[in-house]
Amino acid sequence: MHSEQFVDVIKKVVSESAAEGVISVLNSPPGRRPRAELMAMSAFWHTASGEQKEMINQIVNLAVDNAVFGFLCVLDGVRAIEDGEDKGALSLVWRKGDETVVLNQDEDLHDRYNAV
Secondary structure, three states, rough: OOHHHEEEEEEHHHHHHHHHHHHEEEOOOOOOOOOHHHHHHHHHHHOHHHHHHHHHHHHHHHHHHHHHHHHHHHHHHEEEEEEEEOOOOOOOOEEEEEEEEEEOOOOOHHHHHHHH
């Protein structure tokens, strides 16, 4: 696996899945007694028109994309998680059998995420 493949997979199994999951929960909150806040959000969802639901979908997708992008910025070292001048570095390693690849070594994952 290389950085391009990793970002493509993250887009699908994290970003798209999370956005779809949120909309699904809004449509039908899980559990026997969902939290009151979730029930209120679901009630709001169900009163929205089709156009409003589409706007909510876009907002959910934007929020998910921003969260994943921000996390990738942290992995790439362009968003600090430590104060001070002497900061550490994060490295994302993929291993399979004898193959080891540092996924955020040659390309910034956050740039690739926005390009997809």
